[in-house]
Amino acid sequence: MPLQEVVLAEPRGFCAGVDRAIEIVERALRKFGAPIYVRHEIVHNTYVVNDLKARGAVFIEDLAEVPPGATLVFSAHGVSRAVQQEARARGFQIFDATCPLVSKVHVEVAKLAQEGYEFLMIGHKGHPEVEGTMGQLDHGIHLIEDVDDVARVQPAQTDKLAVVTQTTLSVDDAAHILAAVRARFPQVREPKQQDICYATQNRQDAVKLLSPQVDVLIVVGSPTSSNSNRLRELAAKLGTPAYMVDSAAELQSAWFEGVTRVGLTAGASAPEVLVQQVLERIKALGATAVRRMEGVQETVKFPLPKGLRLGEAA
Structure with a gap:
């Protein structure tokens, strides 16, 4: 047939996080004019990135490429504390487009680290979100890519051990790895709500x-x-x-x-x-x-950063 x-x-x-990230760059371009510098691709899509480039966005990986006093946007994937500190030290005007669901993971890591926790992070090595989350601490986060990694990992202690995940993983794969984590570390602390968005x-x-x-x-x-x-x-x-x-x-x-x-x-x-x-x-x-096909109707909406909302001064 x-x-x-x-x-x-x-x-x-x-999704709402992508909508928000793109709108942050678009509003920054309208408000401050080109160029607007963006650390890493704002979202991982060729069409979106090329469209924003045509309007005056400049995508960079190294903050040394950004001139003093420029406006800088962090991508939806989030950045490490070291990148945040360097950007502030260089005096850029910063707008953070990190997805709020990624920021939630960062906040959880910072909070539990103060309580003495070590972390297992389920995610893909080299992905910018993983680099950003692991970069929230100087040490104490161990990357787990598969079940074999669960058997190999050697945290310094297991009394205070927490698990977090990259937000864009396969739900089934993450659950499979998490089951192995639970089996080896029965005391492990899991997020109150799952990290996968x-x-x-x-x-x-x-x-x-x-x-x-x-x-x-x-x-x-x-x-x-x-x-x-x-x-x-x-x-x-x-x-x-x-x-x-x-x-x-x-x-x-x-x-x-x-x-x-x-x-x-x-x-x-x-x-x-x-x-x-x-x-x-x-x-x-x-x-x-x-x-x-019929499916879930998504109504999630995330607020824009201060300085880019309508009628606000930067």
Whole structure:
């Protein structure tokens, strides 16, 4: 049978933290003019970053690249204390676009560290969110990437041991690793609410519902996007062929041969405009109907930093 239907995941695409981070850069550009410097990609999406670059945002990794007195934005992933201190010492005007759900993890780490806790952090080495969270302390945070790491880790003490997680992990993978942590360290302190963010959870839940209904799943997201990668991996684990694309141009007609129903979703850093472009391309390949699956309606909204709210002075 020819390609017939595209089923759109719900929810998909931008989350409240990404919306807020992009709006911070946009408002800073309007209020202070270009250039606005941003440490690291504001969110992990090529389209978003290139759009902001065209408007005057300059993305940097080293604060030495930022001229004195400039306006600097920290990305949604958060930064270490050392980066915060260096930015203040250099005299920049700073706006922090760290997702409030990541900031919540930072606050928890700082609070428990004062009580003498060591930490196990479940996450991916090299991801900026992990670097930012581990950088909240000079020592005492051990990175756990998989179950094997749980067996190898050697905290200095186990009486006061807490676990935190990167917010964009696979919910199932994190639960598997956390079970191993509990088995080895029964006294470990867990967050009152899980660290994996509501949007990551909701998008993964939607893929779990969608995957059995479709012959192939397309995930819109950039290669650097952790949560987008997890969506593709999740569908594949459920037995549904899945592909991640940064744009409609990356779709391959061979993926749709012998396919009658296509699922379409997007990571939390991928804008809806890309989803619609991918949808139009799939229609051009023969799809005749589009159906939106029912799902959680997200109403979370995070406030902007002082100095960027409407009518406020910096």
